[in-house]
Amino acid sequence: MPTINMLEAKSTLSRLVEAVESGKEYEIISARNGRPAARLVPRAPQPAACQRIGIAKGEFTLPDNSLELDAEIEALFLASADSSLERQPD
Numbered sequence: 001m002p003t004i005n006m007l008e009a010k011s012t013l014s015r016l017v018e019a020v021e022s023g024k025e026y027e028i029i030s031a032r033n034g035r036p037a038a039r040l041v042p043r044a045p046q047p048a049a050c051q052r053i054g055i056a057k058g059e060f061t062l063p064d065n066s067l068e069l070d071a072e073i074e075a076l077f078l079a080s081a082d083s084s085l086e087r088q089p090d
Contacts, residue, residue, distance in 0.1 A: 027040060
């Protein structure tokens, strides 16, 4: 964990970031007037949940009778909607 002064940090920031990114250094402390002022550490990886959109793309296909299935679902939905309207109190 090297400690460097602000002037050196400003002039070699790209090299310092590369050292932290590559794992050569775990953290680098930047000091002002000999006192630690900031810490350069690698960014935490993103959680896997953020990368799940579209994960199953291309993994399944719809059945050929999807139009028949849609009609069945629509009939069930309409029957359910009709029965819920009948149950509402006046």
